[in-house]
Amino acid sequence: MKQPLQELLIGAFERLRSQGSVPPDLALDIHLERTRDRQHGDFATNVALTLTRPLKRKPREIADMIIAALPDSGYVTKVEVAGPGFINFFLSPAAYVEQVKQVLASGEAYGRSDLGAGRRVQVEFVSANPTGPLHVGHGRGAAYGAAVADLLAAAGFQVHREYYVNDAGRQMDILATSVWLRYLEMFGEKIRFPSAGYKSENYIFDIAGALYKERGDALRHTAAAVTADLPPDGAADDSGDKEAHIDALIMRAKQLLGEQPYRLVFDRALDSILADIRADLEEFGVVYEEWFSERSLVESGAVERAIQRLRDSGHLYEKDAAWWFRSTDFGDEKDRVVVRENGQSTYFASDIAYHMDKLERGFDRVIDVWGADHHGYVPRVKAALAAIGDDPGRLDVLLVQFAILYRGGQRVQMSTRSGEFVTLRELRNEVGNDAARFFYVMRKCEQHMDFDLDLAKSQSNDNPVYYVQYAHARICSVLRQMHDKVYTLDESLGLEQLTLLQEAHEQDLMVALARFPETIEAAALVHEPHQIAYYLRELATAFHTYYNAHQFLVDDARLRNARLCLIVATRQVIQNGLGLLGVSAPEAM
RNA sequence: GCCCCGGUAGCUCAGUUGGAUAGAGCGUUCCCCUCCUAAGGGAAAGGUCACAGGUUCAACUCCUGUCCGGGGCGCCA
Numbered sequence: 240m241k242q243p244l245q246e247l248l249i250g251a252f253e254r255l256r257s258q259g260s261v262p263p264d265l266a267l268d269i270h271l272e273r274t275r276d277r278q279h280g281d282f283a284t285n286v287a288l289t290l291t292r293p294l295k296r297k298p299r300e301i302a303d304m305i306i307a308a309l310p311d312s313g314y315v316t317k318v319e320v321a322g323p324g325f326i327n328f329f330l331s332p333a334a335y336v337e338q339v340k341q342v343l344a345s346g347e348a349y350g351r352s353d354l355g356a357g358r359r360v361q362v363e364f365v366s367a368n369p370t371g372p373l374h375v376g377h378g379r380g381a382a383y384g385a386a387v388a389d390l391l392a393a394a395g396f397q398v399h400r401e402y403y404v405n406d407a408g409r410q411m412d413i414l415a416t417s418v419w420l421r422y423l424e425m426f427g428e429k430i431r432f433p434s435a436g437y438k439s440e441n442y443i444f445d446i447a448g449a450l451y452k453e454r455g456d457a458l459r460h461t462a463a464a465v466t467a468d469l470p471p472d473g474a475a476d477d478s479g480d481k482e483a484h485i486d487a488l489i490m491r492a493k494q495l496l497g498e499q500p501y502r503l504v505f506d507r508a509l510d511s512i513l514a515d516i517r518a519d520l521e522e523f524g525v526v527y528e529e530w531f532s533e534r535s536l537v538e539s540g541a542v543e544r545a546i547q548r549l550r551d552s553g554h555l556y557e558k559d560a561a562w563w564f565r566s567t568d569f570g571d572e573k574d575r576v577v578v579r580e581n582g583q584s585t586y587f588a589s590d591i592a593y594h595m596d597k598l599e600r601g602f603d604r605v606i607d608v609w610g611a612d613h614h615g616y617v618p619r620v621k622a623a624l625a626a627i628g629d630d631p632g633r634l635d636v637l638l639v640q641f642a643i644l645y646r647g648g649q650r651v652q653m654s655t656r657s658g659e660f661v662t663l664r665e666l667r668n669e670v671g672n673d674a675a676r677f678f679y680v681m682r683k684c685e686q687h688m689d690f691d692l693d694l695a696k697s698q699s700n701d702n703p704v705y706y707v708q709y710a711h712a713r714i715c716s717v718l719r720q721m722h723d724k725v726y727t728l729d730e731s732l733g734l735e736q737l738t739l740l741q742e743a744h745e746q747d748l749m750v751a752l753a754r755f756p757e758t759i760e761a762a763a764l765v766h767e768p769h770q771i772a773y774y775l776r777e778l779a780t781a782f783h784t785y786y787n788a789h790q791f792l793v794d795d796a797r798l799r800n801a802r803l804c805l806i807v808a809t810r811q812v813i814q815n816g817l818g819l820l821g822v823s824a825p826e827a828m
Numbered sequence: 829g830c831c832c833c834g835g836u837a838g839c840u841c842a843g844u845u846g847g848a849u850a851g852a853g854c855g856u857u858c859c860c861c862u863c864c865u866a867a868g869g870g871a872a873a874g875g876u877c878a879c880a881g882g883u884u885c886a887a888c889u890c891c892u893g894u895c896c897g898g899g900g901c902g903c904c905a
Contacts, residue, residue, distance in 0.1 A: 270845095270846095270847095272844060272847090273844065274848090275843095275844090275848080275851085276848080276849085279848070283847090283848085285846090285847060285886095288847075288885070288886080291885065292884095292885085298885075321848075322847085322848045323847080323848075323885070323886075324885090325847075325848065368905060370905090405905060408904085408905060409904065409905075410904070410905050411905090482904090533905095559903080560903095561903055562903095563903090572830075572831075572901075573901090575903095576902090576903045577903095578903085579903040580903060581903080583903085585903065585904090585905090586904075586905050587905095589905095590905095611832075611833070611898095611899060611900080612899065612900060613900085614831080614832050614833080614899080614900060614901095615831070615832080615900050615901050616900095617832090618831090638832080638833080640833070640834085640898085640899080641898085641899080681840095681841085682840095682841075682842095683841095683842090685832090685833055685834080686833085686834070686841080687833080687834070687897095687898060687899090689840065689841095691840080694840095694854085697867095698867065699867060700853095700866085700867050700868070701853080701854060701867095702867080703853075705867055706853090706867075706868090708867090709865080709867050709868080710868095712865080712867090713864080713865065713867095713868085716864070716865060717864050717865095718864095719864090720864045721864080723864095724864090757844090758844095761844065765845085769841095769842085770842095770844085773841095773842065773852080776852080776853080777852085780852090780869095783868055783869065784868090784869065784870090786864080786868070786869080787860085787866095787868060787869040787870085788869080788870095790863070790864070791864060792864055827865090828865080828867065
C-alpha cells in the first residue's frame with residue numbers, strides 16, 4: 240500500500256526537476272509513514288520539512304508545490320498540507336477494498352513479500368551446551384530466534400536455522416566423567432563425587448542407568464584404580480583445587496577406559512541429552528535445518544586451519560607457552576588465547592573456525608542469537624573475522640536478556656549452581672506452548688523480561704494470548720452460526736459488495752488488515768517479532784470492537800456477505816500472524 | 829575501573845529509527861448481554877518521558893555529563 244504512494248512522490252519530483260523548480264542534484268530521502276491519527280489521513284510524509292534548508296523556502300510552500308506536481312492516482316482521494324508542512328494522503332475506499340480481496344486471494348501467503356529477494360541468511364540460536372536440559376533462559380532465545388527466522392523467511396529471505404552443538408571441550412568431559420562415576424556407583428564402588436562434577440543432576444543417574452543396562456560391567460573399574468594418586472578436591476575440608484582434581488579424574492577415565500570405551504560413555508551422555516533438547520524444541524515448535532557439531536570442526540582440521548590462517552596473516556604471537564590472537568588490533572579490549580599452554584585449542588578457536596565456515600558457506604548475512612551474558616564476546620569474534628579478511632559487518636549478533644519468572648507476585652528463585660533452575664519443559668507444561676511462545680516475544684529482546692506465570696496461565700481477557708486467539712475463535716464461531724442459520728458464504732457476492740462497508744469500525748479493521756505486510760517487513764528487517772505481537776493485539780481489538788458494535792449475520796445478503804468476507808479475511812491474518820510466532824489459532828475456545 | 833542493556837501513567841511495557849495533542853494492556857471508577865462466545869465492548873481519571881546541558885524548523889528519540897537498576901569483564905564453554 241505504501242509502494243504506490245512512494246512512486247507518486249518520486250513522480251512528482253521528476254516533474255519538478257524537469258520544470259526546474261528543484262535542482263537536479265537534490266538528494267531525496269522520502270519518509271512515508273502511517274499516521275497515528277485518522278484525521279491526518281492514512282499516510283504522511285515530511286519531505287517538505289526536510290527540504291526547507293536546501294531549497295531555502297517555507298515548508299508549506301514546498302508542500303504545495305509537491306502536491307501540485309503529483310500524478311493522478313485512483314488510490315488517493317485527497318492530499319493536503321497540514322501542521323508545519325506535512326503532506327497527508329487519504330486513500331480511497333477502493334484501495335482498502337482491494338486489500339481485503341488480496342487477503343482472501345493470497346490466503347496463507349498474505350503478508351509475505353520478496354523484500355529479501357532470496358538472499359541467504361543463517362540464523363543460529365539456542366546452541367545451549369548439551370550438558371543438561373534447556374532452561375527458561377534458553378526458551379526465550381528459542382522463541383525469539385525461531386520468530387526472527389520465520390519473519391525473515393516471510394520477508395523473502397532464504398533462511399537456514401542452525402544449532403551449534405558444543406560437543407567438544409572440557410565441559411563435555413566433565414559430563415562424561417560424571418556419568419561414568421555414577422555408573423561405577425551402581426556396582427557399589429565408593430568414590431567421593433568431585434565437587435566440580437555434575438553432582439545433583441538427576442539425568443546423570445538416568446544416563447548412567449541406561450549405560451549399566453546396555454553395557455553391563457564392560458566399563459567397570461575399581462574405586463581404588465580410579466582415585467589413586469589424585470590431587471585433592473577443592474571442597475571446604477581439604478584445601479585442594481577442584482578444577483585440577485576433576486581434570487585429573489577426566490585423564491584417569493580416559494586412561495583406564497581407553498579411547499573407544501571412553502568415547503562410548505561420552506557419546507552416550509551427549510546423544511541422550513541432545514535427543515532430549517531436540518525433542519523439547521520440537522514440541523515447542525522450533526525446528527532446525529542443521530545441527531552443527533563443534534567436534535566436526537576439530538576433527539576435520541577446520542580449527543587448525545583457522546589458527547593457521549591467523550598465524551599466516553601475522554595476528555598470532557606466543558607468550559607464556561600459549562598462542563594469543565592480537566584482537567586489540569581490531570578494537571577488542573585485550574588479546575585472547577587461542578591455543579592453551581597444554582596445547583589444547585580454546586572454545587574461542589572453535590568459534591573462529593565456525594564463523595569462518597559460516598561465511599565460507601556463502602550466506603549473505605549471518606545472525607547469532609546469544610544470551611546477553613555473552614556480550615563481551617562479540618568484539619573478539621568480529622575481530623577474528625576482520626583479521627582473516629572477512630567482513631565483520633555480515634555478522635549480526637542479537638543479544639537476548641534474561642527472563643525473570645514471577646509466581647504469585649513473587650520472583651521465582653533460579654540458581655544453576657544448586658540445580659534448582661526451572662527447565663523450559665516445566666514452563667511449557669505449566670503455561671502451555673502458546674502462552675510461552677507469545678510471552679517470550681512480547682518484549683524487545685534487549686529488554687529484561689518479567690514473565691508472569693499466573694498471567695500466562697490465566698484463561699481471561701487479561702491474557703494477551705487468549706485475547707488474540709479468542710478473536711480467531713469468535714470468527715470461527717460466527718461461521719458455525721452461519722451454517723446453523725442455513726446461510727452460506729457467497730464470497731464473490733461479498734467481494735463485490737465490500738464498498739457497503741462504510742462504518743468506522745469496518746474502515747478501521749480494513750486499515751488494520753492492510754498494515755500486516757508492512758508490519759512483517761519492518762519487524763523482519765530490525766529483528767523485532769514483538770511488533771507482530773503488538774500488531775495482533777491491535778488487530779484483535781479492531782475486530783472485537785466491530786463485533787460488539789455490529790451484527791454480521793444480517794438479513795440483507797449483500798451486506799451479510801460483505802461483512803463475512805471482511806471477518807474471514809481478519810481470521811486469515813490472525814492465523815498468519817500467530818503462525819509467525821509459533822502460536823496456534825484455535826477454532827473454538 | 830572498563831564495557832553492554834535499561835530508566836516513559838500505580839504496575840508491565842510500546843512509541844513506525846528526528847515529526848503533528850506521548851500510547852496500549854493490567855489495576856482503579858462508571859456504563860453495556862431479550863442480540864453471532866461478556867475469554868467481549870464503551871467512557872473517565874492517571875505523565876516534569878530519571879536529571880542537566882547541547883545539536884535544529886522540530887528531541888521520549890541523536891551527542892555529552894550525572895544519578896539509579898540489571899548484566900559482563902577466565903589459558904570455562
